[in-house]
Amino acid sequence: MAHPDSFHCLRPLQVGGHTYTHCSLAAANARLGDSSRLPFSLRVLLENLLRNEDGHSIVADDCRALLAWLPKRHSSQEIQFRPARVLMQDLTGVPGVVDLAAMRDAMAAAGGDPLAINPLSPVDLVIDHSVMVDRFAAPDAFAANVAIEMRRNHERYAFLRWGQQAFANFRVVPPGTGICHQVNLEYLAQVVCSQADGERTWAYPDTLVGTDSHTTMINALGVLGWGVGGIEAEAVMLGQPLSMLIPEVVGMRLVGRLGEGVTATDLVLTVTERLRRHGVVGKFVEFCGPGLDHLPLADRATLANMAPEYGATCGFFPVDGQTLDYLRLTGRDPQRLALIEAYCRAQGLWRETGQPEPLFSEVLELDLSAIRPSLAGPKRPQDRVALEDIRTQFDNLLVLEGRQAELQQDFAVAGSEQRLRHGDVVIAAITSCTNTSNPGVLMAAGLLAKKAVERGLTRRPWVKSSLAPGSRVVSDYLAKAGLSSYLDRLGFNLVGYGCTTCIGNSGPLPTAIAECINVHELIVSAVLSGNRNFEGRVHPQVKANWLASPPLVVAFALAGTTRIDLNREPLGHGRDGQPVYLRDIWPSDAEVAQAVRAVEEGMFRREYARVFEGDAAWQGITSGAGATYPWQPNSTYIRRPPFFAGIERPEPPATDIEGARILALFGDSITTDHISPAGNIKASSPAGLYLQSLGVAPEDFNSYGARRGNHEVMIRGTFANIRIRNEMLGGAEGGQTLHQPSGERLSIFEAAQRYQAAGVPLLVVAGKEYGTGSSRDWAAKGTRLLGVRAVLAESFERIHRANLVGMGVLPLQFLPGQNRRSLALDGSERLSIRGLTGDLAPRQQLIVELHRTDGGEERFAVTCRIDTRIEAEYFRAGGILRHVLRQLLAR
Template sequence: MPSLDSLNCRRSLDVNGKTYHYFSLPEAAKQLGDISRLPTSLKVLLENLLRWEDNLTVRADDFNSLAVWLKTHTSDREIQYRPARVLMQDFTGVPAVVDLTAMRDAVSRAGADPQRINPLSPVDLVIDHSVMVDRFGTDKAFEQNVDIEMQRNGERYEFLRWGQQAFDNFRVVPPGTGICHQVNLEYLGQVVWTKEEDGETIAYPDTLVGTDSHTTMINGLGVLGWGVGGIEAEAAMLGQPVSMLIPEVIGMRLTGKLNEGVTATDLVLTVTQILRKHGVVGKFVEFFGPGLDHLPLADRATIGNMAPEYGATCGFFPVDQVTIDYLRLTGRDEDRIALVEAYSKAQGMWRDTNSPDPVFTATLELNLSEVKPSLAGPKRPQDRVSLEDIGASFDLLLETSGKIQQADTSVPVAGEDFSLKHGAVVIAAITSCTNTSNPNVLMAAGLVAKKALERGLKRAPWVKSSLAPGSKVVTDYLERAGLTTYLDQLGFNLVGYGCTTCIGNSGPLPDAIGQAITDNDLVVSSVLSGNRNFEGRVHPLVKANWLASPPLVVAFALAGTTRIDMNSEPLGYDQQNQPVYLRDIWPTSAEVNEAVSKIDGQMFRTRYADVFSGDEHWQSISFTEGDTYTWNNNSSYVQNPPFFEDIGQPLTPPKDVENARILALFGDSITTDHISPAGNIKASSPAGTYLQQLGVQPEDFNSYGSRRGNHEVMMRGTFANIRIKNEMLGGEEGGNTLYQPSGERLSIYDAAMRYQAEGVPLVVIAGKEYGTGSSRDWAAKGTNLLGVKAVIAESFERIHRSNLIGMGVLALQFVDDQSRHSLGLTGNEKLSIRGLGADIKPRQLLTVDVERADGTRDSFQVLCRIDTLNEVQYFKAGGILHFVLRQLIEG
């Protein structure tokens, strides 16, 4: 990491007898001016720039811009940021490795050494998104789900085993270990990173980007990290800096402490509501204030995790004594712990009660004592509902859907001695990833189970219950606290270590229950301790999804319904037919603390001692070694993508888009779930039809996420979500459109292929917040492969906008409060986009000419959301990976 060090700020630090070299912020301040009150998150960015100064990508003016930020509290300065490492989960990681592998093929075809394609930054891929809750409620559920997972994903895992040996600087954490965010928090994250260079040890802040939007969980540990698309992460792996504007930073001052019975989940849902209302999209959020003294690290991680839900780039907590205590609790090396404390203090990055408050763009305040027990739902994580209002909130949902008259109608379930009503809880999941890093809420769940059983309560028989911890340490401490047996007795048996219900891997409902829901159009509920509850995400038959703390998940499994006020109505009745209320089985803080006190560092050291080796299933996978991969043309999971087929051709400058057709016309809040769905593959969908043509039976479809390494599946799944609404078809749900000019109704995929065969370019039109949700690279890749040249929306989510540009798709934004409605767009127009060319500039205005079906013509302007000069280069090259690959071939 060569640096010109124009500020002469390189210094050394002696810790426990070892010398570390670093770039000192206090020394830099001697020339930049006082920066002590710069937000800590921006201090991390400043250090990064000091360390990478080269007069090409990083200049002295960049440092000055951060110093000026203290006066202006905002900046339009573009900087080049280089994170220390990259984190991936397997759903997003597999296509990234597929791309790297395809790039090696392209380099080989160009006559160069395929070893030129290797990660330059350390990469950790954690296989955590593939386990599904097929079996539940038994002691054998975990073992059975693992067996099914290995059978389903054999092709993918063989490919990753090959990648593990083929690529340098690339580690794989095998399945059955935990979720990437918790493994990152408990083991991978170092807070201060080190690197050997020219015989010296360089120390610098641990920073990362991750291919999962909830990478921000690590912010709770004082590590700056956020989610990016797989495309952007691949570029970072290959040495490209992350191009970004110096962000605004919103400070959230915390005071007081949480009251008895209030959980971290209640807190994070409150924080999410406040910050979403304020508006923090594209901004950093940094937490400060005396309330941090009473906020455990796991609670901070819970808040950091849900930064995507409140819309921020990150939700950052500075390093302090709580950080040090957590590092020690989780068994980190004592020399590393000492370095973290010494380095943070030397750099002015250490928080304590005597530290002056940083200066922020804007400041919000929350008194922790005002937080109340809460859920969020039924469709968005920012829609917080107080616990006592959940029943009324559900009834409002029934009213708006015209079903309130049938609210109390019981529907028999075939072959069972129970019936279902609207509001029935059919899924209760203690799931990764928001809460399973948090011992307090998991112990509380176990205590609720214990107390419920002691009062004779049982789980409602129609509830599919599951426990999917974020790491194996969770099961260790639940076992040591003596709580596992109670969770098991209520049906919350271990089903796997991984991301399950949040991403649609909740598995099938029992057939009879699914049939009763379908036949009677029931609005039923899931209650999960996760962070995502978008419609159609958890399960296609479950329309109301509620985020809640693990102990509340247990409580709702007992009640069996969300049409209840748990403050005044009983969960059930004991052996004496006496009502049992939530307050009767809710543990005290003292009881929770007693259970948590049983956790020690040896648990973590033992579990992570050999974390990359995997179990016998992983070790028994056979693969062929080599620098390049032998593609299996018959694989339905992994295929060589077509992205780099024309890499040997000379570049042509961007040109205007002529006479494009509108592929779809969407409303507000189209998520990446809608664009590139996770979860089940419908048998009648284009992807389902394709798989059946390959001989794959519907029961073996697995999920969209597991098949992201096969572009044929994913392009057919693009815009194929069962809940997506194309306004060209009125209010109809499903991935269909009207093919123009005939008006024929086709699947979006089939229409796109017909347009493509005719050489007709395509445009997608949308409303506000286009591309919210998880950082899915296939939402952009699939859009590209369908032949879409531009997406015109009222506003974009940060990561998806970047991903579109990274795949050579224009992101264009309506201006002057215009929209599809004000412009009268119906979907049968032809659009031509003018102003593109070799001289395209960031954020320039372009003109869209409209030819309507009746022959009339008009036009409107759009803002081109190619935001930075780097993105201009990427777009001209056809995408960020094309840009990198051409450089590597030429270099």
Template sequence: MPSVDSLSTRRDLTVGRKKYAYYSLPAAQEAGLGGIDRLPRSMKVLLENLLRNEDGVSVTEADLKAVAAWIENKGSVEHEIAFRPARVLMQDFTGVPAVVDLAAMRDAMAKLGADAAKINPLVPVDLVIDHSVMVDNFGTTAAFGQNVEREYERNIERYKFLRWGSSAFNNFRVVPPGTGICHQVNLENLAQTVWTAPEGKATVAYPDTVVGTDSHTTMINGLAVLGWGVGGIEAEAAMLGQPIPMLIPEVIGFKLSGTMPEGTTATDLVLTVTQMLRKKGVVGKFVEFFGPALPNMTIEDQATIANMAPEYGATCGFFPVSAATIGYLTATGRDKARVALVEAYAKAQGLWIDETSEDPVFSDVLELDISTVVPSLAGPKRPQDKVELTVAAPSFETALGEVFNRATDAARFPVAGQSFDIGDGDVVIAAITSCTNTSNPSVLIAAGLVAQKANKLGLKTKPWVKTSLAPGSQVVTDYLTAAGLQKELDALGFNLVGYGCTTCIGNSGPLDPAISQTINDNAIVATSVLSGNRNFEGRVNPDVQANYLASPPLVVAYALAGSMRIDITTQPIGQDKKGNDVFLKDVWPTTAEIAAIQKKAVTSAMFAKRYADVFKGDAHWQGIAVEGGQTYEWDAASTYVANPPYFEGLSMEPTPVTDIVEGRVLAIFGDSITTDHISPAGSIKKTSPAGQYLTNRGVESEEFNSYGARRGHHEVMMRGTFANIRIRNRITPDIEGGVTKHFPSQDTMSIYDAAMRYQSEGRPLVVFAGKEYGTGSSRDWAAKGTRLLGVRAVIAESYERIHRSNLVGMGVVPLQFKADGWSKLGLTGEEIVTIRGLSDVNVGRLRPRQDLWVELFRPSDGKMARFPVRCRIDNQTELDYFKAGGVMPYVLRNLAG
């Protein structure tokens, strides 16, 4: 629908020989939106989005005035707006199920007698295959080739499906395996900072905005692209032309001043920022960075900080357009006309910053003098738990007792067939991995220099350490090779294992069997050190309980030291060829050394060459035959891709929503239950319901692959929902893992098996939880699996924003305690739960965020309890989705009608 442009803001902008149409923010101010020149620049991007998409229905003049009023209320007044991103970014773990849903929607459209081709992305979509490579092979020059071969063997069914999708859908491109991590490919190539689109004879210019099916989509905020992670469910709606409803946010200004001290890295800075913002509390808010330190900050450093927005809890961590933005776009080979447009557009719209810029108005401001940053890690379980390097060793000793309930002794245990022993705190995984750091040449060059200095002194990594290097793009290999540093990393076992997100998402691969056996036989608290952004329990590797986030050079240092119990700031990390002690300071590079190599080794020609034909792929990819036409030819024998049941029996009129009457409690969880706990992730155990299902389908255990690789198959995924090895259900408090009790039988069984028994009994299900339910990655299966298990409602003390939205998108109602949480109710799991008022949505009586009552009856003593909850269906659009049975049936009926 074309813009009505009630304020007459459309103008022309001539850049070189090209003319662009745009919606002018200064013109909007002249037309009556007073003071918007003082808005945070992220808010200006939102306002432009509304100006351009004003249609009198989803975006009205009242919405424009509400944004202008932000200057006075600073986001304290709730007002919902409809945001339409310029494009959608996906990675394959979350992207495959989204494409599966689109394919299923095409089938459903055909069954309704409508045109299946109407199911098609209406905005550009890029899917980068980056989450499927696993570290099976490492420590050799052959590791990369071997891992690629294994990746294609495991994932050929998924890759055939994605090849079909790239040809069947318009506006849908696939970046093949082995190219890089989606966020770095986005930073280095896909993002444009200012987007353009044809409109009749005109070309309209507007800010590049994006939503992605990975929570770390925020990394692109470092290039002044407003974007954040959404669930696959929300992304599908955006692809199909649905606006993303959101409340006008508060914007927290984060002022950076000073210069980084010698010996510190961008990783140390981001861990400091993360801890500060977590303490502040910025969930659901924008964070925008400003201050005198920005002009001297590289885009790569900005992207590192922006990447971690999910860890500090913000919707985004935005950096405005600056000279650094222009320099980076030029250095990475963007079209010259586009780079010129970015600068001209940013200056015309008041989006540009330099030393003369006035500070915007913010909801609140934090300040950090970055000269106070010190070398740090984060762990052993959460990214916001920063630990200064100087106290990392004693901090681990404390965690042994307080977190892992382990006696703080120094016992060590022999490893069968090896000449070494291992004990608590030993680093068994040292991985340079994840988009957080592998986008940043300074820290990768620093890692290479540590390796170079260590090699010169004759140091070796400890034999129990699994080492790996998984860069964010192929350009990394080019500049490390040009600098002569790749061979230095190779010498310490940090050989290239693949281009993609590996250890950080649980694709660390197995440990040596003898080491794994020793860990498990002796309950050793083994550790990993990784340059990632996530270290939740059970995520990195099932054998590793303590996980620490660190900069790439520190990853190398800990591989040399071999233990978290060594204070690497005062104790030796090894001995040189003559037996003399070597300390961290002996191998740590200076800032000047790093900068000199970066200036020489990183060239724009590398980016131009690597991205010249980014969608072509290698011989493996090109050899995959495309099968199917407008609709997909589902293979009933596949255990990777299956037609999901979301549209079975779908009619043009939705089935009326019913109240939850005499439901059962499937699980009771504590605080900080992440989507890693809820959603299937990591390896598939042979004894698990998913493992048993695959075994019954004739799949050998060594071919199970990971849950992430099988996200396109609902039968596997629903069996892995709530099956995390570290999750604790308070119904079965003495058992770790996805276990519950069925009532009234009181039989103990897997959560999946209990859910199936309840379904056969016709019982709706409810889940109780504590604070911050659903934090972590934006996993759509955390909501899809919940719904397929028969859960109608989740009752928690608070929610992470993406997961709450995804629950609604799947027709599951999120309810929030008004007062005390479940712990004050004395729940045992036997309770029978009734929630009335949900059926009011059928007749328009259920309002966003309405209060409802929950009734509990305990059969064992006949006691009744009643308590209020807030329905966290937050806006009218979500109510429409809920009434329709979810966002996909809602969109499908609209398109079919």
């Protein structure tokens, strides 16, 4: 690494007979100022700037700006962050590799070297989002689902096998291993990296970005990382820094300890509610305070995982003794452990009780002893509901839906003696992302199942139950603790190792149950241990989705309904005919702690010994070889995308947007699931009709997530969520709009095609929190391919705003006090946006000219949410990937 070392901070570090070179923060203090009271997360950023200073993208003043943050605890300074590595999951990773393959083609077509398109930063792609719960509550469920997964996704997996040999610095973790966040936590993360460079071996903090928003789970280990769109991740892979503003850092001060019977899930739902209400979008959250002494690493991981739900860029925990204990348990190398402790202590990155706490932009305090058992739902993860209030909350939902007259009705399920009511639980899923990294809540679920079986309780027959751990180690320790058989007897058989219900891979409901729901338009529930419960995400037939701890998932499977107060009403009756209450079978903390002792280091070493090899089915997949991909014209999964067409010609200059039509008019909290769904493809939707035209039967549609390598499917799926509401249609559900000026009702895809044929630019107008949810690059890619030039909203979620810029779509924000309602927009208007032809400064104001159908005209100002100088360059280039490709061609 070439290094100007403006602050004379390069120092040796001796650890266990090895000598490392590091950028010493203490040494830099002499010329830079005292960094010891910076939040730990900003100290990691400071080291990153010091080590990557090159006199061009990172200069000495960038380092000074981080110290200048301290007096005001905020900054408007733009910096360039260079993460050490990139993490991908397959739903977001496949389109990323497709883009790289297409860039190689474009490079070759323009006369360049296709091998110049190659990851410069290490990339790990974990195949974890493709297994579906087709078979459940059966001993062969895992084997059956894996076999279906391999058949269903053979073409995608062959493509990834090609990528594995075609690209350097690119590793693939095969299916059936675990979820990317847990594999990262248990194996991939180094905490402190070491890299040989000539005669030096550098030591530096492990940092990363990931194409899944829950990459933040790794912050539990003191590894700074967060989710970005696949577009940004590809740019980082190709050597581009990540442009960002120095963030505000909110200190979340924890005191006390969790009470008896209260789980980490209850804690995280409370934190999510509080931080989302407080407002931390675009900010770092850093946990501090004496409560950390009593918070094990697994609980920290649960909190860090859900940073996107509380809106923060990340939820960071500094390295301390708990970190080392976890790394030792998970089988990390002793030399690595010695390096981590020595490095973090030398750098002031080690937390100890009694040391002065960092200075934060603001501090919120939470008493852990005040946390109570909770769920969240029925539509948003921040809507916490106390366990005893869920019946009332569900009944309120029926009132809102105008169904209160049916509260006491039940409906016959054809061909059985079962009867369904509103609020019945039809899906109970211990699903991978948030909680299965936590042995405490998994053991609690197993112990509750054991006590339930011993009392004679059974799962209600209308409940589809599943267990999808994030790691194979979970099966090892549940078996050793003697709890697997009890979960199996309640229908929580292993269905796969990966993201299932939480991403919408919940699979079909039994036919009779599905028909009963459809015929009577029942509002039924899912209870899952994941982190997302947005509308239409978990299952298209389930309108009420509740996040809960794994033991509560089991409890609701026994009760069979969410219209119940589990503190007062029985779960059911035991074999002795007596009522059994939740309190009768809820395990004590001591019982859980005893069970957790079954977790051993050897389990992790054994399961991760051959993590990149895969089983015989994976190894048997054949793929093409060579630098460029042999695209198949008849493929329905992998198609060359159109993003790099004309790259050999100069980019045309930016122009104002003239006479744009409003493609859709949305309210608040439009999620990336609304914009680009990941789950079920409806047969009558534009994407479904397209696949059928190619001879794909509906039962073989797979999911939108699995089809992300085919832009023809994804553009048709943009704004196609069955629960999205376009205010141009009075808020009716479904991805439709009114074409203007004809007034014809069309799918959003059909309307966009008609506008594009007529050369009419398009806008999307929305309310607050536009783009919340997953780091889904197709939410921006699809928007661009529909012909949308700009999105005008009251506020944006961080990742989606950046993704829009990364695809050359202009994010615009209403000024305070102004919105679609104050302007009386109904979708019939035409809008022009002025100010795009000159130099575009970050967050400058632009003028919108509004032309109404009655001839009225208005002008109003909006804020251009291009936030940094480099983002302006990306926008001018037509997007970040086109910018990078042009740079590579110029070389």
